[in-house]
Amino acid sequence: MQRVAANSICSLCLFTSRPATAIRAPLQPCLTQRFLSQRAKARPSRMVLSDRVDQAPPSRDDRRRRRDAPGPFGGMNRTYANVDPARRAGRQRAMDAKGGNGRDRERDGRRGMRDGDGDDRKALKMQRALATVSYGKRMMMKETMSEFESFDNFDLIPILQAAVNDELFKGMTDIKPTPVQRLAIPALLGQRGPLDPKRPSNEMRSFLLAAETGSGKTLAYLLPAIDALKAAEAEDPEIKAYRERWEAEKERQLASKSKYKAFDEPHPTMARPKVVVLVPTAELAHQVTKVSKSISHVAKFKTELLSSDLKPQQIQRNLYGPRGVDVIVSTPHLLASIADSDPNILSWVSHLIVDEADSLFDRSFAPVTTSIIERASPSLKQFVCCSATIPRKLNNFLATNYPKMTRITTPNLHAIPRRVQLGVIDVSKDPYRNKKDLACADAIYSIGRESASHEGPVKGEVDVRRIMVFVNEREKTEELAAYLREKGINAEALHRDTPEKRHGE
Structure with a gap:
């Protein structure tokens, strides 16, 4: 039985307010602390996966507009229902498609849901997607993927096609791109269909590649970036003039029959990379560099690694070598420290890729990563974020700073494979108590x-x-x-x- 507190009297209107219920205090004060410690705490947004990765979250204006609703008496004296006409038309079409009395069918369906015990298909719970992808969106993805059955369907330059077939997948047969490659490579190239030519955009475009681990995201963002790099290199007047001087010096030495001397004029791209790939760890930097260098053996461009496990002299040679540099793979802190002393190293960057974006936009990396993006933004043409998990904090950050970002997601994003048995241990409860x-x-x-x-x-x-x-x-x-x-x-x-x-x- 609950105690009722004494009626409180308002001194202005002299009306008695409703009785307030007093909460019975526990007999032992320590029980209150124990119950409060076991109360579930809200998890930060950086640790919660986003519900809809393929769509940007609602903007602040939309949320503000939703809050500007009438008060408790706003629904009085209305002569029409406050229903969105578009939603009403869609609902009517759905009822007509069902046939018969749609209202009775819906009522029966709701009764069936109440009478049942819910979804008891335990075998299917392990393969539910943590981020929902609608059926229509999934079918659109599959239709787009079916158009690109081979790397030959991508409008890549011939030398890149040869690098894929002769170097990356040397000795393999029946080479087919992965789902994320079928979706991302045409989008980054500006290619609408397998028979359409690519249409590069002069404006800066941003992309989000969200796909599961091991799906081939590295090749999905490297091939379009290198394709744009080689196309810009062919039209660069400084590089053309450098090659002409190099050929003239080579012919002069052959004509004079003198001892060959190396052409010591520095390349125009010395310490001026055009493609920068940011990764969180040195191990991943070595992995991405290995893939890029294997392509460069055929496509002929310069890839260099900047990592904290290299000696300072080697980092100096990689970045300031006279042969120039086209692609840089680095960790954010090292590249940011170099940019502090030499800001011009990011002045020619046209393609910036942030791999493992969920880590690089977390608290430990976010200030350094954003500083690199700001320095490269004047010359940037493509900004690509890649990740296998999209937390809500990252999703909101990208929607706020890049509202026009193109989101490319695979159907299996945030999905648990069927063969994996998943278990969750709540360490906040007994007997662990946060241990x-x-x-x-x-x-x-x-x-x-x-x-x-x-x-x-x-x-x-x-x-x-x-x-x-x-x-x-x-x-x-x-x-x-x-x-x-x-x-x-x-x-x-x-x-x-x-x-x-x-x-x-």
């Missing part, structure tokens, strides 16, 4: 107990499970590995600074 290391050790023990009940390939031997645990900081790898070893688990830490010998083990 993630303890929750990790307990999960490993559970997997070990399960494997102990199954025999391995050899009869009489226990099936050994090998487990990988990912953390978000290098220091945490050593800390967690030491904790697991204390609990009797054979654990080893692997990160960037781990010696190569341990990597092989």
Whole structure:
């Protein structure tokens, strides 16, 4: 039974307000603190996946317009229903398509939903998409992808087509582009169909490539950028004049039959790259550089790596070499520090790619990444963001700063594969109480107990499970590995600074 507080009297109107219900205080004050500590906390937007990646979130004006609704008495004395005519027409067409009395059908459908126990198809819950892609959008994607069955359907320059067939996929047969490549490469080239020529735009365009990990995003953004690089190189008067002087010097040395001397005039593109790829880690920088250099063996352009694991002298040679540089793959902090001392290195950038955008626009990288974008924006023609996960914070940031961004998403974005069994552990509850290391050790023990009940390939031997645990900081790898070893688990830490010998083990 609840206590009722004494009636409060308003001194102005002398009306008695309604009785206020007093909340019974708990017998033990510590219980209140315990219940408050177990209350679910709202997760920050950077840790929540976006619901609709293929569409930009509503702008502030739309939200403000939605809030400017009439008060509680705004619906009085109306002679017509406050229903959007477009929505009413669409609803009427849907009812006509159903046939018969659509209202009765809808009422029966709602009853069926109430009478049932909901969606109990547990086998299908694991493959639900975390970001919904409508059926119509998915069919449009599949129709677009079906038009580009081969890399030959892309309007790439012939030397790039040869690089794809002879270098990237050398010795392979039946080469077909991945779904994200079928969607992204024509869009970045400005190609509407497989038989249409590309139409480069003179205005700066921004793109978002959202596709699952391992889907081929690196090649999807490199090929159009290199295609534009080679096209601009063929029309650059400074590069044409440099090549003419180089050919003239070569002919002069051959005619004089003197000892050959290297042409020591610096290339016009020295420390002036036109394509910049930003990645969060040195390992990913090496991976992207390897793909770009394999293309350059046939397409003939200069790709250089800027990474913190290189010596300063090597970084100096890569960027300020007399042969010039066309493509730079770097981490943001290193490139930003170089740009502070030499701002002109970003003055010729026409294509800027931000790979793993969810990481590079997070708190630790966002200020440095945005500073690089601002310095390159005067000459920028294409700005591309790539990621396998699109948090709401990133989605809102891109919608605010790039409202005209073209969003390219694959149907399997944020989807859990059918063969993957997903489990979530709430570490805020008992018995863990926000101790993630303890929750990790307990999960490993559970997997070990399960494997102990199954025999391995050899009869009489226990099936050994090998487990990988990912953390978000290098220091945490050593800390967690030491904790697991204390609990009797054979654990080893692997990160960037781990010696190569341990990597092989």
